[in-house]
Amino acid sequence: MHNRQSQKATLVSQATINALVNQPVHTITPDRGKEFAKHQEITDHLKATIYFPPPRQPWQRGSNENTNGLLREYFPKGSDTNQWDNQYIQTKVAKLNLRPRKCLNWRTPYEVYYQKVLQLV
Known part of the structure; x- marks a missing residue:
């Protein structure tokens, strides 16, 4: 593996x-990018199975x-994430985690993860 790709895989x-x-x-089901070349390290540390879908x-x-x-x-x-401060990023993450999803039977990721029911109006 090219050194730069290896460094990126290590960081990921x-x-x-x-x-x-x-x-x-x-x-864990990542995409098939080379940045997941060190997936065995993730499996070893987290004891989680990693599935790679067909290309x-x-x-x-x-x-x-x-x-x-x-x-x-x-x-x-393609945008540089350094252009946003942490507060902006956290605000958007919270907004997405409080957004109901059809795949979660119209619950929010927050509700599913924390096993709480929110009364969103």
């Missing part, structure tokens, strides 16, 4: 582990693709 692996280490993770079949990752589309409302593809 470490960021994934750091973000999910104390979370109830059973499976050019994004419909097998429907929730992921939908979430990417929602993120693009606030963070256009």
